[in-house]
Amino acid sequence: MGTKRHFRVWRGDEAGGDIQDYDVEVNEGEVVLDIIHRLQATQTPDLACRWNCKAGKCGSCSMEINGKPRLGCMTRMSTFEEDETVTITPLRTFPVIRDLVTDVSFNYEKARETPAFAPPAGVAPGEYRMQQIDVERSQEFRKCIECFLCQNTCHVVRDHDENKAAFSGPRYFIRAAELDMHPLDAREDRKEYAQAHQGMGYCNITKCCTEVCPEHIKITDNAIIPMKERVVDRRYDPLVWLGRKIFRRDQIDGQSMAPSVSVGVTGAGDATPFSSARLAENPPVREDGKMDVSEVALPIQGGPSPFGDVSFPMPTDRVTYHQPEPGKDPDGHH
Amino acid sequence: MTTARIERHYFDVVVIGAGGAGLRAAIEARLAGKRTAIISKSLFGKAHTVMAEGGAAAAMGNVNSRDNWMVHFRDTMRGGKFLNNFRMAELHAKEAPERIWELETYGALFDRTKDGKISQRNFGGHEYPRLAHVGDRTGLELIRTLQQKIVSLQQEDFAETGNYDARIRVFDETTITELLLDGNRVAGAFGYYRESGEFILLEAPAVILATGGVGRSYKVTSNSWEYTGDGHALALRAGATLINMEFLQFHPTGMVWPPSVKGILVTESVRGDGGVLRNSDGKRFMFDYVPDVFRKQYADTEEEADRWYTDPDNNRRPPELLPRDEVARAINSEVKAGRGTKAGGVLLDVSTRMPAETITKRLPSMYHQFKELADVDITKEPMEVGPTCHYVMGGVEVEPDTTAAMGTVEGLFAAGEVSGGMHGSNRLGGNSLSDLLVFGKRAGEHAATYTDSLAKRPKVDTSDVELAVRTALAPLERQSGENPYGLQQDLQAVMGDLVGIIRRAGELTDALKRIQELKLRVAQVGATGGRRYNPGWHLALDLRNMLIVSECTAKAALEREESRGGHTREDFPQMSPEWRKVNLVCALGTDGDVHLERKPLPRMRDELFELFDRSELAKYVTAEELGQDEANAQSKTEAK
Numbered sequence: 001m002g003t004k005r006h007f008r009v010w011r012g013d014e015a016g017g018d019i020q021d022y023d024v025e026v027n028e029g030e031v032v033l034d035i036i037h038r039l040q041a042t043q044t045p046d047l048a049c050r051w052n053c054k055a056g057k058c059g060s061c062s063m064e065i066n067g068k069p070r071l072g073c074m075t076r077m078s079t080f081e082e083d084e085t086v087t088i089t090p091l092r093t094f095p096v097i098r099d100l101v102t103d104v105s106f107n108y109e110k111a112r113e114t115p116a117f118a119p120p121a122g123v124a125p126g127e128y129r130m131q132q133i134d135v136e137r138s139q140e141f142r143k144c145i146e147c148f149l150c151q152n153t154c155h156v157v158r159d160h161d162e163n164k165a166a167f168s169g170p171r172y173f174i175r176a177a178e179l180d181m182h183p184l185d186a187r188e189d190r191k192e193y194a195q196a197h198q199g200m201g202y203c204n205i206t207k208c209c210t211e212v213c214p215e216h217i218k219i220t221d222n223a224i225i226p227m228k229e230r231v232v233d234r235r236y237d238p239l240v241w242l243g244r245k246i247f248r249r250d251q252i253d254g255q256s257m258a259p260s261v262s263v264g265v266t267g268a269g270d271a272t273p274f275s276s277a278r279l280a281e282n283p284p285v286r287e288d289g290k291m292d293v294s295e296v297a298l299p300i301q302g303g304p305s306p307f308g309d310v311s312f313p314m315p316t317d318r319v320t321y322h323q324p325e326p327g328k329d330p331d332g333h334h
Numbered sequence: 335m336t337t338a339r340i341e342r343h344y345f346d347v348v349v350i351g352a353g354g355a356g357l358r359a360a361i362e363a364r365l366a367g368k369r370t371a372i373i374s375k376s377l378f379g380k381a382h383t384v385m386a387e388g389g390a391a392a393a394m395g396n397v398n399s400r401d402n403w404m405v406h407f408r409d410t411m412r413g414g415k416f417l418n419n420f421r422m423a424e425l426h427a428k429e430a431p432e433r434i435w436e437l438e439t440y441g442a443l444f445d446r447t448k449d450g451k452i453s454q455r456n457f458g459g460h461e462y463p464r465l466a467h468v469g470d471r472t473g474l475e476l477i478r479t480l481q482q483k484i485v486s487l488q489q490e491d492f493a494e495t496g497n498y499d500a501r502i503r504v505f506d507e508t509t510i511t512e513l514l515l516d517g518n519r520v521a522g523a524f525g526y527y528r529e530s531g532e533f534i535l536l537e538a539p540a541v542i543l544a545t546g547g548v549g550r551s552y553k554v555t556s557n558s559w560e561y562t563g564d565g566h567a568l569a570l571r572a573g574a575t576l577i578n579m580e581f582l583q584f585h586p587t588g589m590v591w592p593p594s595v596k597g598i599l600v601t602e603s604v605r606g607d608g609g610v611l612r613n614s615d616g617k618r619f620m621f622d623y624v625p626d627v628f629r630k631q632y633a634d635t636e637e638e639a640d641r642w643y644t645d646p647d648n649n650r651r652p653p654e655l656l657p658r659d660e661v662a663r664a665i666n667s668e669v670k671a672g673r674g675t676k677a678g679g680v681l682l683d684v685s686t687r688m689p690a691e692t693i694t695k696r697l698p699s700m701y702h703q704f705k706e707l708a709d710v711d712i713t714k715e716p717m718e719v720g721p722t723c724h725y726v727m728g729g730v731e732v733e734p735d736t737t738a739a740m741g742t743v744e745g746l747f748a749a750g751e752v753s754g755g756m757h758g759s760n761r762l763g764g765n766s767l768s769d770l771l772v773f774g775k776r777a778g779e780h781a782a783t784y785t786d787s788l789a790k791r792p793k794v795d796t797s798d799v800e801l802a803v804r805t806a807l808a809p810l811e812r813q814s815g816e817n818p819y820g821l822q823q824d825l826q827a828v829m830g831d832l833v834g835i836i837r838r839a840g841e842l843t844d845a846l847k848r849i850q851e852l853k854l855r856v857a858q859v860g861a862t863g864g865r866r867y868n869p870g871w872h873l874a875l876d877l878r879n880m881l882i883v884s885e886c887t888a889k890a891a892l893e894r895e896e897s898r899g900g901h902t903r904e905d906f907p908q909m910s911p912e913w914r915k916v917n918l919v920c921a922l923g924t925d926g927d928v929h930l931e932r933k934p935l936p937r938m939r940d941e942l943f944e945l946f947d948r949s950e951l952a953k954y955v956t957a958e959e960l961g962q963d964e965a966n967a968q969s970k971t972e973a974k
Contacts, residue, residue: 013866029592029708041819045870046863050377052558055598055707057474058380078709097529098867108378108506112498116486117441125435126394129450135443139468142443142475146379182441 002027003082007035009047010089013098019087026077032088033061033072036100048099056214059147063100064089069149069212091152092159107148110168114175115193118186134183141178141223143215144171150209150219156202167199170209170219176200177223191227200227340533340799345371345503347781348523348536350510350565351544353381354473355750355770355777357480358433359542362778364487364502368785371536372484373525374506375545375560379481382546382558383770386473388457389465390767392430396451401462403427404945410765411946413459414727414758415899416914416954417578420938421734422756426765426772433771434466440483442475444468459762470699476767508534510564511875512802513541513572513746516792520572520745524802528872531865533803537794540781543569543730543739543748544774548887550822551880552723553678553830554588556597562876563883565752569730570882570928574739574746576920577754577933579728579883580890581900583761584835586662588722590679595708597722600682600700604717605654607696608643609684611665612716613673619680620653623664628656662721662835663902669720679720685713721835727761727900728890729754731919736780737773741921745784745792749777755917759899809874815860818874825852825880833888838904842892849885853926856881885928886920893918893930911956940966 002025011020022043024035036049051061054073061072066080066087080086094102150170157163173194180190194200207220217223347363349356352374363370374381393406406427411418434452438444444466445453454463468475484502491500510525514535522537545565549557566576587604589595605611613619621639624632632653633639639652654661665680674680684693690713694701697712704710710717730748731740737753739746750770757765809815832845856878861871896910897903919931943951943963951960 027593029595029710031707034593040869041817041823045817045819045861046868048867048869052376052380052560053382053385054558055385055595057384057471058376058558060376060380074707076709101529101867103529104377112485112488112492116482116489119439119441125432125439128435128438130443130446131450132446132453135446139443142468142478143471144478145384145474179441182443185441 005035005077005082006085007039008085008087009036009039009099011044011047011099012096014096017096017099019089028078030077031073032063032065032070032075032077032086035077035086036072036088048097048101050101057145059145059214062091062147062149062152064091064152069153071147071149071214074214091148093152093154093157094148104148106164107146107151107169107171110172110198111175114168114172114198115179115187115190117179117182120184120186123184128184130183137181137222138178138183140217141174143217144174145215146171147214149212149214153208153212154203155206155208156199163199163202167202168194170203170224172198173200173203173227174217174219174223177227180227194227200224203228340535340803343371343503343534343536345369345536345538346785347371347540347542347778348373348538349542349544349778350523350568351381351542351546351750351752352376352378352504352506353383353544353546353750353770354476354480354767355752355774356381356542356544357477357484358771358774359544359747359749359778359781360502361480361483361487362775363542363782364484364778366779366782368501368782370502371538372502372504373508373510373523373536374504375509375528375564376507378504378506379477381477382560383477383767384471384474385556385558386476386767387470388763389455389467389472390430390434390476390771391457391460391464391762391764392434392454392466392768393427393462393464394431394434394452394454394466395462396447397454397463401464403430405461406430406464407942408945409460410762411758412950413762413765414760415909416758417581417898417917417935418758419734419755419936420942421936422732422773423758424942425734425776426756426769429772429775430768433768433775437476437479437771440479440486442468442479444475457763460764465764472767476771505534505536509872509875510568511806512798513568514794514798514802515572515743516795518573518742518744519788519792520743521792521794524799526806526865529867531868531871533806535794535799537791539785539788539792540745540747542737542777542781543746543752544750544770544777545752547726547751548582548880548883549723549726550876551825551829551884551887552834553826554590554597554720555723556585556588556599557723562880564876564879565748566729566883566886567879569739569741569743569746569748569752570886570920570922572739572746573742573922574748575731575741576886577728577731577917578759578890579726579754579886579920580894580918581727581757581759581898582723582887583725583727583900584662584721585724586665586721586835587682587719588724589708589717590720590722591675591677591718592708592710593677595704598703598707599722599724600717600719601697604682604684604697604700605652605661607684608687609654609682610652610687611654611661611719612681612683613668614675614681615673617673619668619673620656620661620664623660623667624653624656625660628660632656663904665720666834666836674720675718677718679718681716682719683716685715690714723830725761725766726751726887727754727757727759728887731755731917735776736784737777738780738784745781747777747781747784749773759901806875809859809861809871810865812858812860813862815858816855818859818861818870818877821852821856821859821877822873822880824855825849825877825884828852829884829887833884833891836902836904837891839892842888845888846885846892849881849888853881882922882928889928889930890918890920893932909954911954911959914954915956915959 004023005026007022008019052058056074090100091102176190176194179185209219346368348371349360350373360370360372393401395401410423447453452466455465456463457465488498492498507528510523512524514522520541543565547561548563549555549561587600589598633650642649693713729752732753737747828848832841859874861874895906896913898909917933919933923929
């Protein structure tokens, strides 16, 4: 029944490593995690990989399969071609511990920095009353299984370690949104907090997080955008804004946890106005309304340069910006 | 490689296990002002509790106001076939509502009734709608709520001390391999970080076990890799006792094929809606397995059985709808007779029974479960099913009010699946989530009180630590030793084939012999690679726990010569009132073997006894016990 298939698995630790080749038996109906288990049982007993429930409920077996952030237990082998090589690598955004296991403590640190549920004063246990329709909005976000695929795929921190201090990531934006929409949560500054201390302003709504969510939570549409919009509403209404500032300052400043600081962001989040609630932005387009060719017509998906497959330095008559010349140009000193 | 550097920590209470019971216990210990450590074998928040779908049973009476703790108590005792520790069942029924309401103050969002209260759903064995739920992900809600409550307590501690870990610290991906004692008193716990392989010693006067179950010793199980019976084994080695280890809950139709969904439950409504069971010859075999007592209610021809779905008044039920243990027994027999599928199951078919659109309409969740997880289209092909190991009723014998472990050890507590007694011989759905909240809280509370009662801190003996280090490193020093995965498979085969859902004396004896052989092989198990995140090494260390727990189950199953709840003996098919009076208690001898002892069940208090109909009690208890009750009732009336 089984056929031998070719797999490439990243092996190594924080000191480095490389992709190794394995030929493994694959049977009908199996998922990628089954193959990893077979590898452990037959060829490499020490291959490190996290897993628990094997039913898409615990969010442990997050990995990158052919470059896509996926759960190993929810990726069926039948979704690949018979002769397709399957390449399995650890989550790229987090430091590797060993093989497919990464250090995801970043997420737990951010969880600690997100203010907890504030129970309403004077409501005794057993006296909580909420309507189903009101709890459903928050319930969507409580479906989160904390697989951290959204955190892994978010370009603000993917390949930008330097942004991690300032940016909590989609998982904790939906946590903030969940509490913001909780019918009985006593805190009223969830949105301001998300802006000021979780770095939500750096999110420019590319929806990558929503795409990889195995629970199909509409992270961007249902959590991040409403959180951004409402902050804008408040900020544009000077009275409301002022009122909140006056009444809430003690609560905002008297945090019981260490707020992360939204400064010093580089990379994709660089130059994003710190305090603004940026609305959803489309990618930049040319006058004819189409996207710049270099963005979409690359020979290689996600090619190495936004200018396409060209070599540098480019001839000066072809570049569209002023190229500083060190020594000659007053701006060219860096 | 053999650097024996050990990281030392000092705590008041160490909680081993970070599922519902462990987290609830830790919250309580921290609220009592104790410095508390939580040991999690996986990442924080990934515990097996997330698998619970149905809900948490608590007699809040939100949907039916006639529900109360007495009704819940009765249901629990019935479900457990009266073998439950009555006091645990009583505490559980009384305290479950408070524990659920408390979760709302931590931020939990249960589904609601129309008047805004927590909604409750019906479930097998519960007289009224009783299960607080969040769709089909109640376990996830529970674990996340408790996890977030712990974070919130850490935030309070941070505000006060500048350190999140000041009073409650989570050690994730950490496994405890030994409990360390000072005389009979718990003095600490020794283990390793899975990530680095470095050793860790937590000195603490009180340890709470909340490690869950033992399902990984079985070939087909709905349990995750963590369920290796660590807490059961730690307790035994520390001098505590286990009870009811013969009782395991199996579901007759778990998936056995494809491998990716092995163990996952197939709901009974598949059979209720027309699904039939066939063996590999294509024969609808259930007709051969209708016991005499059921002959009158069940059809004996396929034609009649098929008519029942549309005309239940004039036809008898199809035999696929016999009680769970009968169906499981039949599947078991077919497979053993060589008429099973290659994967060791039988075929459950709806595809030839009704049109595709009817299947997707009536069984949407099953259709999606197989489509998404297994790429099996149940409208086109049959499912392969067999009994799957689901839950262990047995566990650490505890003092019901304090959850303190019995036996010779002091300072050891247990809550959740790892403890025994609460569910008797069979657990009702929904009672495990409420169990872990009620007894998790009690464990935390009483562990805290216990530490206050001590005049001086128990001390860890250095030679014990050295021994623990040597034991832990041993598999790595045998790089050419036997492969742990192979050993695990062999153990799973022994338990699945010989100590499975239907048991026979001969097979149990055989199993015990094989377990002894496996013990010798596990003593020589090897692990290749180093100490950093090495799953082969981890499994090698878990194996000895799995073996000792399996030995308990096999021994107790051989001893109990009756069939009750999660223990079915083909050679003793009846339930016996005499056996109901007996608990089988496992302890570890100095020879490293498990020793069994019979111990009388505590007698239910009169006022609880009187909650039941005498005619119902007569089915379970001996005439003598009934008579005694009658005499008590009479003397009471006379006294009035």
